[in-house]
Amino acid sequence: MSDGLRDLEVTVWRGREAAGSYQRFSVPRQESQTVLDVIAWIQQNADPTLSYRYACRVGMCGSCAMTVNGKPRWTCRTHVSKVVKGDRLEVGPLRNLPVIKDLAVDMDPFFDKWVAAEGVFHPEKSRHDPIEPVRPTSEQRVVADRGIECINCAVCYASCDTVSGNPDYLGPAALNRAWTLYNDQRDGDRRGILDAVSGSGGCHNCHSQGSCTLYCPNELDPLGSIAGLKRATVRRAFGMEG
Amino acid sequence: MKIRPHRQHPLWFAFILHRLSGLALALFLPLHFYVMALALNAPEKLDGFLHWAEAPLVKFAEFGLVFLLAVHIFGGLRLLALELLPWSGRQKTLAATAVSLSFLLSVGFFLRAI
Numbered sequence: 001m002s003d004g005l006r007d008l009e010v011t012v013w014r015g016r017e018a019a020g021s022y023q024r025f026s027v028p029r030q031e032s033q034t035v036l037d038v039i040a041w042i043q044q045n046a047d048p049t050l051s052y053r054y055a056c057r058v059g060m061c062g063s064c065a066m067t068v069n070g071k072p073r074w075t076c077r078t079h080v081s082k083v084v085k086g087d088r089l090e091v092g093p094l095r096n097l098p099v100i101k102d103l104a105v106d107m108d109p110f111f112d113k114w115v116a117a118e119g120v121f122h123p124e125k126s127r128h129d130p131i132e133p134v135r136p137t138s139e140q141r142v143v144a145d146r147g148i149e150c151i152n153c154a155v156c157y158a159s160c161d162t163v164s165g166n167p168d169y170l171g172p173a174a175l176n177r178a179w180t181l182y183n184d185q186r187d188g189d190r191r192g193i194l195d196a197v198s199g200s201g202g203c204h205n206c207h208s209q210g211s212c213t214l215y216c217p218n219e220l221d222p223l224g225s226i227a228g229l230k231r232a233t234v235r236r237a238f239g240m241e242g
Numbered sequence: 243m244k245i246r247p248h249r250q251h252p253l254w255f256a257f258i259l260h261r262l263s264g265l266a267l268a269l270f271l272p273l274h275f276y277v278m279a280l281a282l283n284a285p286e287k288l289d290g291f292l293h294w295a296e297a298p299l300v301k302f303a304e305f306g307l308v309f310l311l312a313v314h315i316f317g318g319l320r321l322l323a324l325e326l327l328p329w330s331g332r333q334k335t336l337a338a339t340a341v342s343l344s345f346l347l348s349v350g351f352f353l354r355a356i
Contacts, residue, residue: 070246071248161249208253208257208324208333209257210253210254211249215248221331223333224329230326231325
């Protein structure tokens with residue numbers, strides 16, 4: 001039922017990065033319709049060969065991010081009414097990642113950079129050690145908590161022009177993760193994290209354009225996290241390790 | 243030239259303004275040094291230039307130059323604060339403040355010049 005609303009004119013990216021083009025579909029408009037609803041409608045009613053990725057539909061899994069009218073969005077929580085231009089909607093794959101087909105991108109480079117930024121917990125104790133209490137109100141923990149709700153959707157990575165310009169740049173998500181671990185008192189290799197993020201593709205590449213923070217659907221602040229890493233590396237360079 | 247949709251936000255404009263003002267100042271500096279050098283090498287040429295520099299259009303261009311210089315300084319101070327001082331989430335406000343101060347300074351210069 002389209003509730004008397006005009007149909008949406010949707011153009012969707014089809015094919016691979018080099019040999020692809022936008023294809024036009026007409027999609028019935030509904031109330032409270034999300035961009036993911038639109039894509040699902042096309043795949044179920046117009047062209048079953050359309051490839052895209054999603055899982056939870058409630059903004060938790062981070063798999064449905066796409067470029068909607070030129071801006072990266074989590075499509076399951078993006079209402080058509082908020083982003084539609086007239087009746088037009090242009091949906092493409094995320095920028096800065098290789099396109100596998102249609103709207104599905106290869107996330108490998110994105111996750112490889114999490115590992116390269118030492119965005120993995122470094123345990124230093126065994127099960128035989130007593131559990132270390134972490135005070136939730138401690139300054140360090142408060143800083144770490146601000147960045148831990150990342151869902152790995154790669155919206156920040158796709159919005160970042162520094163990533164576009166330098167394929168080796170670790171990107172906002174990986175650096176944000178490194179910053180949360182750097183502020184985790186249980187982490188056993190905080191120096192190693194600073195080493196990993198201060199190399200040639202590290203935090204000092206960031207031009208502070210702030211697109212990551214602007215577009216993060218979970219309202220995290222990778223720009224602030226990267227600035228924190230910059231500060232920490234500068235402190236270390238001057239022998240003022242905190 | 244159309245600015246791509248994902249770039250249409252204040253901090254990206256602050257970024258591009260900083261870059262372009264830096265570039266314009268880099269282009270201006272050699273010219274500036276050349277004119278300064280005239281004082282030593284060819285004083286009569288310098289006098290001719292200074293007379294030309296009194297023209298209203300040149301005064302207006304100087305206003306632009308002062309704005310570029312001011313916006314590059316204040317924008318640079320914002321970036322230094324962003325990277326070295328405790329984090330502040332009010333980056334949009336700080337960028338707007340940098341541009342406002344630059345306008346204040348350059349308009350003040352312009353009003354004195356005319």
